[in-house]
Amino acid sequence: MLLIPCPWCGARDESEFTCGGEAHIRRPADPDALDDAHWADYLFMRANPKGSHRERWCHSHGCGRWFNVERDTVTHGIVSVYRMGEPPPGGDGS
Amino acid sequence: MTRYSIFSLARNAMGYHRSWPRAWRSPQPRPSYDIVIVGGGGHGLATAYYLAKEHGLSDIAVIEKGWLGGGNTGRNTTIIRSNYLWDESAHLYEKSLKLYEGLSQELNFNIMLSQRGVLNLAHNEHDLKELSRRVRAIRLNGIDSEILDPQGVKAEVPIANISPSLRYPILGASLQRRGGIARHDAVAWGFARAADARGVDIVQNCEVTGIDIADGRVQGLETTRGRIAARKVGLVAAGHSSVLAAMAGLRLPIESHTLQAMVSEPIKPVLNSVVMSNTVHVYVSQSDKGELVIGAGMDGYNSYSQRGSFQIVEGQMGALIELFPIFSRLSLLRQWGGIVDVCPDASPIVGKTPVDGLFINCGWGTGGFKATPGSGWVFAHTIARDRPHALNAPFALERFASGVLIDEHGAAAVAH
Amino acid sequence: MAEPAPGVELRICPPRGRIDLRGDPADPAFPTAVAGVLGFELPSTPNTSRSAGAATVLWLGPDAWLIETERAMEAAVAERLAQALPDLHCSVAAVGDGSVAFSVSGPRAADVLAKGMTLDLDPARFRAGHCARSLLARIPVLLHRPGDDFIYEVTAARSYSEYALDWLHDAALEYGDAAGSS
Amino acid sequence: MTGQPYRLAEGGAIDRSRPVGFSFDGRRYTGFAGDTLASALLANGVTLVGRSFKYHRPRGILSAGTEEPNALVQLGTGARGIANAKATRVELHEGLVASSVNCWPGPRCDLGALNDLAHRLIPAGFYYKTFMWPHRGWHFYERLIRRMAGLGRAPEGADPDRYERMNAHCDVLVVGAGPAGLAAARAAARGGSRVILADERGLPGGTLPDAADTGRLGETTAELEDLDNVRILVRTTVTGYFDHNFLIALERVTDHLGPHAPAHLPRQRLWRIRAGRVVLATGALERPLVFANNDRPGIMLASAARAYVNRFAVLPGRRAVVVTDNDSAYGAALDLHRNGVEIAAVVDLRRNGEGGKPAEARAAGLQILAGHAVVDSRGRRRVRTAHVARLDDDGSLTGPVRTLSCDLIAMSGGWNPAVHLFSQAGGRLRYDEALRAFLPEGAPQAVRCAGAINGAADTASCIAQGRAAGAGEPDDRAAGRVEAASRAPWAVPARNRAGEGRRFVDFQNDVTSADIALAAREGYQSVEHLKRYTTLGMGTDQGKTGNVAGLAILAQTLGLAIPEVGTTTFRPPYDPVTFGAIAGRDVGRLADPVRRTPIHRWHEEAGAVFEDVGQWKRPFYYPQDGETKHGAVARECLAVRNAAGVMDASTLGKILVCGPDARALLNRIYTNAWDRLEAGRCRYGLMLGEDGMVLDDGVTACLAGNRFLTTTTTGNASRVFAWLEEWLQTEWPDLDVYLTSLTEQLATVALAGPNAREILAALTDDIDLEPDAFPFMAWREGRVAGLPARVFRVSYTGELSYEIVVPAGDAMDLWTALTGPEHAVTPFGTEAMHVLRAEKGYLMIGQETDGTVTPLDLDMQWILSRKKDFIGRRSLARPAMRDPLRKRLVGLETGDPATVLPEGAQILAEPPSGVPEAMIGHVTSSYWSPTLGRSIALALVQGGRDREPPTVHVPLDDRTVRASIRDPRFYDPDGVRMNG
Numbered sequence A: 001m002l003l004i005p006c007p008w009c010g011a012r013d014e015s016e017f018t019c020g021g022e023a024h025i026r027r028p029a030d031p032d033a034l035d036d037a038h039w040a041d042y043l044f045m046r047a048n049p050k051g052s053h054r055e056r057w058c059h060s061h062g063c064g065r066w067f068n069v070e071r072d073t074v075t076h077g078i079v080s081v082y083r084m085g086e087p088p089p090g091g092d093g094s
Numbered sequence B: 001m002t003r004y005s006i007f008s009l010a011r012n013a014m015g016y017h018r019s020w021p022r023a024w025r026s027p028q029p030r031p032s033y034d035i036v037i038v039g040g041g042g043h044g045l046a047t048a049y050y051l052a053k054e055h056g057l058s059d060i061a062v063i064e065k066g067w068l069g070g071g072n073t074g075r076n077t078t079i080i081r082s083n084y085l086w087d088e089s090a091h092l093y094e095k096s097l098k099l100y101e102g103l104s105q106e107l108n109f110n111i112m113l114s115q116r117g118v119l120n121l122a123h124n125e126h127d128l129k130e131l132s133r134r135v136r137a138i139r140l141n142g143i144d145s146e147i148l149d150p151q152g153v154k155a156e157v158p159i160a161n162i163s164p165s166l167r168y169p170i171l172g173a174s175l176q177r178r179g180g181i182a183r184h185d186a187v188a189w190g191f192a193r194a195a196d197a198r199g200v201d202i203v204q205n206c207e208v209t210g211i212d213i214a215d216g217r218v219q220g221l222e223t224t225r226g227r228i229a230a231r232k233v234g235l236v237a238a239g240h241s242s243v244l245a246a247m248a249g250l251r252l253p254i255e256s257h258t259l260q261a262m263v264s265e266p267i268k269p270v271l272n273s274v275v276m277s278n279t280v281h282v283y284v285s286q287s288d289k290g291e292l293v294i295g296a297g298m299d300g301y302n303s304y305s306q307r308g309s310f311q312i313v314e315g316q317m318g319a320l321i322e323l324f325p326i327f328s329r330l331s332l333l334r335q336w337g338g339i340v341d342v343c344p345d346a347s348p349i350v351g352k353t354p355v356d357g358l359f360i361n362c363g364w365g366t367g368g369f370k371a372t373p374g375s376g377w378v379f380a381h382t383i384a385r386d387r388p389h390a391l392n393a394p395f396a397l398e399r400f401a402s403g404v405l406i407d408e409h410g411a412a413a414v415a416h
Numbered sequence C: 001m002a003e004p005a006p007g008v009e010l011r012i013c014p015p016r017g018r019i020d021l022r023g024d025p026a027d028p029a030f031p032t033a034v035a036g037v038l039g040f041e042l043p044s045t046p047n048t049s050r051s052a053g054a055a056t057v058l059w060l061g062p063d064a065w066l067i068e069t070e071r072a073m074e075a076a077v078a079e080r081l082a083q084a085l086p087d088l089h090c091s092v093a094a095v096g097d098g099s100v101a102f103s104v105s106g107p108r109a110a111d112v113l114a115k116g117m118t119l120d121l122d123p124a125r126f127r128a129g130h131c132a133r134s135l136l137a138r139i140p141v142l143l144h145r146p147g148d149d150f151i152y153e154v155t156a157a158r159s160y161s162e163y164a165l166d167w168l169h170d171a172a173l174e175y176g177d178a179a180g181s182s
Numbered sequence D: 001m002t003g004q005p006y007r008l009a010e011g012g013a014i015d016r017s018r019p020v021g022f023s024f025d026g027r028r029y030t031g032f033a034g035d036t037l038a039s040a041l042l043a044n045g046v047t048l049v050g051r052s053f054k055y056h057r058p059r060g061i062l063s064a065g066t067e068e069p070n071a072l073v074q075l076g077t078g079a080r081g082i083a084n085a086k087a088t089r090v091e092l093h094e095g096l097v098a099s100s101v102n103c104w105p106g107p108r109c110d111l112g113a114l115n116d117l118a119h120r121l122i123p124a125g126f127y128y129k130t131f132m133w134p135h136r137g138w139h140f141y142e143r144l145i146r147r148m149a150g151l152g153r154a155p156e157g158a159d160p161d162r163y164e165r166m167n168a169h170c171d172v173l174v175v176g177a178g179p180a181g182l183a184a185a186r187a188a189a190r191g192g193s194r195v196i197l198a199d200e201r202g203l204p205g206g207t208l209p210d211a212a213d214t215g216r217l218g219e220t221t222a223e224l225e226d227l228d229n230v231r232i233l234v235r236t237t238v239t240g241y242f243d244h245n246f247l248i249a250l251e252r253v254t255d256h257l258g259p260h261a262p263a264h265l266p267r268q269r270l271w272r273i274r275a276g277r278v279v280l281a282t283g284a285l286e287r288p289l290v291f292a293n294n295d296r297p298g299i300m301l302a303s304a305a306r307a308y309v310n311r312f313a314v315l316p317g318r319r320a321v322v323v324t325d326n327d328s329a330y331g332a333a334l335d336l337h338r339n340g341v342e343i344a345a346v347v348d349l350r351r352n353g354e355g356g357k358p359a360e361a362r363a364a365g366l367q368i369l370a371g372h373a374v375v376d377s378r379g380r381r382r383v384r385t386a387h388v389a390r391l392d393d394d395g396s397l398t399g400p401v402r403t404l405s406c407d408l409i410a411m412s413g414g415w416n417p418a419v420h421l422f423s424q425a426g427g428r429l430r431y432d433e434a435l436r437a438f439l440p441e442g443a444p445q446a447v448r449c450a451g452a453i454n455g456a457a458d459t460a461s462c463i464a465q466g467r468a469a470g471a472g473e474p475d476d477r478a479a480g481r482v483e484a485a486s487r488a489p490w491a492v493p494a495r496n497r498a499g500e501g502r503r504f505v506d507f508q509n510d511v512t513s514a515d516i517a518l519a520a521r522e523g524y525q526s527v528e529h530l531k532r533y534t535t536l537g538m539g540t541d542q543g544k545t546g547n548v549a550g551l552a553i554l555a556q557t558l559g560l561a562i563p564e565v566g567t568t569t570f571r572p573p574y575d576p577v578t579f580g581a582i583a584g585r586d587v588g589r590l591a592d593p594v595r596r597t598p599i600h601r602w603h604e605e606a607g608a609v610f611e612d613v614g615q616w617k618r619p620f621y622y623p624q625d626g627e628t629k630h631g632a633v634a635r636e637c638l639a640v641r642n643a644a645g646v647m648d649a650s651t652l653g654k655i656l657v658c659g660p661d662a663r664a665l666l667n668r669i670y671t672n673a674w675d676r677l678e679a680g681r682c683r684y685g686l687m688l689g690e691d692g693m694v695l696d697d698g699v700t701a702c703l704a705g706n707r708f709l710t711t712t713t714t715g716n717a718s719r720v721f722a723w724l725e726e727w728l729q730t731e732w733p734d735l736d737v738y739l740t741s742l743t744e745q746l747a748t749v750a751l752a753g754p755n756a757r758e759i760l761a762a763l764t765d766d767i768d769l770e771p772d773a774f775p776f777m778a779w780r781e782g783r784v785a786g787l788p789a790r791v792f793r794v795s796y797t798g799e800l801s802y803e804i805v806v807p808a809g810d811a812m813d814l815w816t817a818l819t820g821p822e823h824a825v826t827p828f829g830t831e832a833m834h835v836l837r838a839e840k841g842y843l844m845i846g847q848e849t850d851g852t853v854t855p856l857d858l859d860m861q862w863i864l865s866r867k868k869d870f871i872g873r874r875s876l877a878r879p880a881m882r883d884p885l886r887k888r889l890v891g892l893e894t895g896d897p898a899t900v901l902p903e904g905a906q907i908l909a910e911p912p913s914g915v916p917e918a919m920i921g922h923v924t925s926s927y928w929s930p931t932l933g934r935s936i937a938l939a940l941v942q943g944g945r946d947r948e949p950p951t952v953h954v955p956l957d958d959r960t961v962r963a964s965i966r967d968p969r970f971y972d973p974d975g976v977r978m979n980g
């Protein structure tokens, strides 16, 4: 049972949140410029790392805000939390 | 291979069981193999076995980072069925069920296939329609399936609560009588023993840490026990598929999540069928040892931890007690999790990769135990012949670019 | 064994006016205009409320507030807000019919809520003037502690309200549940 | 003595003034308040309590606590029955009824014991090797084997008891209220922390053997009880340790009161605790010794024997052999001796029985056999003799075997620190050679250990460690450790080669040292393989007593060091948890929230049959005077077609979309264009997932320049709202749009039918309803039945229709006005609505779509804008989406108009010819159309309406129906009625 620090509300129980999967996947500005394979990359392909993972969460049963979390997928330890649009604290958010 | 039978058992009893041979060797990995299978779960072991048996190959190793069968093969709720909606899935899972039906004899290892019937419950009008669609499709695919009304459910499962006043009453069910459960560990062990007997090296405690690729072709593997050259490599690592794919520079349409299961204390038999419900998210059977084996939903976030969140168990318990009121006073004995590899369309990926000689078999997610022999059989074919068998051709990685997905979410809405 | 002394009192609060207010607090014109109508500043500390006169404003999110007024005032306040904010990007919606509030009070009030809520309800942490959206059992609710005494207000969506009340009564059973609905 | 032949006249923590009557296996006995079932049975001289799982061996009481593998009982009867209760943990109450498990007819004579005779044939894993002949033979064998399955029995009815769940937060959670835990709690509390102290026992104080110390602990307890910042939970087992310091604990609130439990209290309460820090002071569990026939009734742990005399004033036997490989059992020997138990000998596996403890025992006149081992025992229902032989340095037996008569063997094979929770927390363990135990090492969570869990053996160091842990001071985990015997064998060797006399490691599952050796020999050499092959540690005790010896024997067999073998994984729960407690009150009436519309009461009173749609209850149809479903639906449909009907559509999702970029958002989300929708007008919209599949549909109205009201389907309301928010917040923060859900604020009533205008006209005087003034797909504001309302002229039924939207509080008034007798309006439910829309060929999300259907499949190219991008558009450009063989929406007409196809029926191009058939589609919707007097159906079929020939075949159970493909608009294809 994760305890997730919402950037606005503070630490709340996992049950109030929804996980939105890998963060920093931008919707292509011009989808038509992509061939099918690259479009499939955007749609379906995911890093799914073992270890540090940047992902999006929404405090859906709290303040309703989406934000980013860097979490270890093995220990579940939360390394950092940052708001949408902010760069990841560890750098390299691409 | 010493044949197992009541006679060999009796003979060995006289010698205090001191002369049973090893079920499989524990060889040092050789520097090079023709084919290396990464992942000593049921699927990997079955692949190796069928490579040897069906394709006459023998220079094969299975590389397992831990103990064989210790991944999802060793932690699933063992439900076997082939009542899938889409033709592609139905044919693949049915092939697997057919192989299962002869597996104990084929492997000379009792995998305790118990075809006690699998019920999928319907709780609302929408469920009933889905059930009708599914059952009709399945039957036209030549697979056994029938529809039960609530009384029919009661007849099959006397302890089920079919009261219409339930919050989500049981309005009906589909039943596949040939479905059931099998002893999960035995499936891994049986394949391991039979593969070993055909000369396959099963190397445990050996983790693959890198994949050597040159000129677009796989050359071999880096492992914690040294480099192993290979002409062909099959990745069959379930929850760790993305990690291995990354070693080959590939991204997969896969996310790894924890799926939880649990057992009750052993009780005298009360439940003779497998009961599953998509709507209230629970599935349960009773093992031959007496414990109830219960599956829950999947955690909503990526994980490699084999530990899940307790709220999933709580939700699932409420549903279980609604359906089976007499379970309320039983006790939870143990709960655990496995790392399942989930595809966007809830169907597996079995086929070639963009790297020559590198093959992948993954994405079975919450439901691949039932596919173990079938998956191994088609994957062996794919590796041996360098092209997929008709049964697994639709399950290629390319489908994500083309958009021809095989969306089994209906079937997999509840993890099983 | 004697019946336990009533430890909890549950009441349905009389209907009240509610206005869902959205706007950008970083644009100074917005809070100023709102303060002009309400007569006090919007709470900017997350999960707190502020009240004066007949209005209470609860922080719902960084750009979202709930204004509670008397039932009869809802339309008028909404109208005044809309007029005070004509050119700003903001949203004002009357939502008083959409939810029902319950008051849960008495020495065991927090225990009743804790059966279904994962918030830390320690009176020293969930203090007077605190509010939070969260889940009560499986119902999305807004919890508010208006004052220092142990009175909590639980606001649930209208469609859930019967179930919510049923749930609260059931949860209060073990502490003795005074007064049913009023 | 009150018929309790083994009860001491004084001492113990029981209340002799309160005798308690109970029954076991049908016989009545008496114990005292403060007894456990186990202590009361022992007091009455009952040692044979049940039978083991596999061999049905007679078994007694091994322990005095949670670790008990043997003494499992069936408690209570009927709906209140409990399977597999540990007699050592059941607190005695008047009228308690218990019986043995896993034996028939009874524990004294059990038919299942035939297995014991055949034991040579059924070693570990035997079932993998046999039962394979004939081919399907397993079906038969399995039935026989299943008869042997399980231990206790499930209750016979629904559970009459209540269960609660409770969330709690604290700064420090202390688990275990022994000396270490009490000290930790006190230190933490004095520092001002919010403390929860939980112990599984009925009283704080722990397992302290020495009564003298108990007094001092009492003072600490009293201090803690007085503090506001401390919550003491007794009878509360902390049983799961999850991520981020979330723990669960099971409190047995009234189990110990039996029928006297107050009705307002739950039977059990599951605590869900979020702790800042955790101090584990869970103590240590004693290990049995592994020797031949070490499983007989009367053979118990030394610490248990000691607890029975000291705590319960019960003699676990009258003449005891104490056998140990460490010092701790000497205390037990002395306490037994002091209380009148004759000590036949203290058998010490270690060579030199020197040091303080043995000396004390010797001084008390006890005979010590150092360098000896108990090698076997005799006695069927109770141990009669212990067989003792000299144990050499190399671990082999020498010399003659001495037979000591006894009725109790008290054994100690060392201690296992109770590291279960620590390990669940992700903590690493370290094997300590000197202590022969796994000790807590590093942990990723905020957790500390104190006391015997760290290997501390003396109370003073336990207290010191507890204080430091509670106060958060530096850790001195090494304090107070006492080394166990280092070289004593993990399994006492067998007396002869034949291996006669099984040496049990796992008592419950009957796993012997020979089974472990067999597994190793066959290649099941990982400790995890060992466990699964032999079932070692898989019983209800989860190997609390046997696991370490088991893995040590494996290590020995393989010639490995113990840390190389390692432990199996510790998993929740530490002690079994009642299912009911996990579910709490989420059962029965409260199983899942029910959502009701503001008009629900009316529907109920009108006798509506309800349909579950998500959590909503929606009126399905309104049967009148014995009408069938079919009759009611037909009547409702015809009423709408010929006069007027009303439907409660309040469950539809409603979202206020507002802001300068509202149109831009709609443009990106919906497939069609929104630039030109004027205030006062509405438009139908379709939204896709990014994969191009249809997600939802609904009508959006422009309320004013940049204010829109969007409706969604009932089932997708929250999903669509979340979907829009997600895009806005994560991808398009540049769009200035605010969303507000008005689903709950607004109620919607659909008034449909040729009389709709007339009826509405009677109820409003400020809305001009003339078709020109208020055309189709427009909306107007005004008063309806005196209520402020928005009226939308939209139609899902194909009739002239108005959706009247009012604040939810007014919905009942509106409905009452509309259904007034003067209007002759028929309420209709969702099923009639489904029929009416199918007659029009309108799609229903979730019925025509299933997540695999694109707008192209629905022949809805018309709604795909070519001038802009929208979510899902790019996916539609993939060649496969335009494959002519994709299934597309069609109407289906059966040859025989009376045949209503079942929904979900599969469609074939040719009459069936044998499986597998090639299916080309399926029926998505199918009804009897009362309007048309024939059946109608919608289907998804390969090739869609372009299919040639247009005839298809639908196989049913007993026949095959021919049907032809047609336009899905069966009724009023040009929309004259709704436009009129």
Ligand SMILES: Cc1cc2nc3c(=O)[nH]c(=O)nc-3n(C[C@H](O)[C@H](O)[C@H](O)COP(=O)(O)OP(=O)(O)OC[C@H]3O[C@@H](n4cnc5c(N)ncnc54)[C@H](O)[C@@H]3O)c2cc1C
Pocket: B038, B039, B040, B041, B042, B043, B044, B063, B064, B065, B066, B067, B068, B069, B070, B071, B072, B073, B074, B075, B076, B077, B078, B079, B080, B206, B207, B208, B209, B236, B237, B238, B239, B240, B244, B259, B260, B261, B295, B337, B338, B339, B340, B364, B365, B366, B367, B368, B369, B370, B371, B415, B416
């Ligand atoms: C709780 C739960 C319940 C389930 N219930 C069912 C059910 O009822 N019915 C059903 O059909 N399916 C079920 N499943 C799914 C099923 O268990 C899996 O789909 C199936 O077992 C997968 O088998 P596998 O052989 O592919 O994977 P695994 O058994 O997981 O084997 C993969 C192996 O790869 C090894 N590996 C990984 N990385 C490396 C590396 N770098 N080097 C070497 N080796 C590596 C792993 O150690 C592992 O042993 C369930 C799953 C779970 C978790």
Ligand SMILES: NC(=O)c1ccc[n+]([C@@H]2O[C@H](COP(=O)([O-])OP(=O)(O)OC[C@H]3O[C@@H](n4cnc5c(N)ncnc54)[C@H](O)[C@@H]3O)[C@@H](O)[C@H]2O)c1
Pocket: D175, D176, D177, D178, D179, D180, D181, D198, D199, D200, D201, D205, D206, D207, D208, D209, D236, D237, D238, D239, D281, D282, D283, D284, D327, D328, D415, D418, D421, D450, D451, D452, D453, D456, D457, D458, D459, D462, D482, D574
């Ligand atoms: N080698 C030895 O001689 C030896 C070994 C063990 C203990 N001891 C003695 O025992 C005492 C140990 O003190 P201590 O405080 O460390 O342990 P303790 O055994 O006195 O107390 C531990 C308490 O924790 C409870 N507990 C354990 N797991 C629990 C759980 N999951 N949830 C709730 N409660 C749980 C136990 O029931 C017990 O009451 C000392 O007095 C020591 O001398 C001696």
Ligand SMILES: Cc1cc2nc3c(=O)[nH]c(=O)nc-3n(C[C@H](O)[C@H](O)[C@H](O)COP(=O)(O)O)c2cc1C
Pocket: B074, B075, B076, B077, B078, B184, B263, B287, B289, B291, B293, B306, B333, B334, B335, B336, B337, D528, D537, D538, D539, D542, D568, D569, D571
């Ligand atoms: C079908 C099945 C039945 C099981 N039955 C038991 C059981 O009776 N007792 C038990 O302790 N564990 C049982 N387990 C759980 C295992 O002990 C173990 O938890 C699981 O295989 C996951 O492995 P892990 O906990 O070592 O990670 C069972 C597991 C499965 C898959």
Ligand SMILES: [Zn+2]
Pocket: A006, A007, A008, A009, A010, A059, A062, A063, A064, A065
């Ligand atoms: Zn928040």
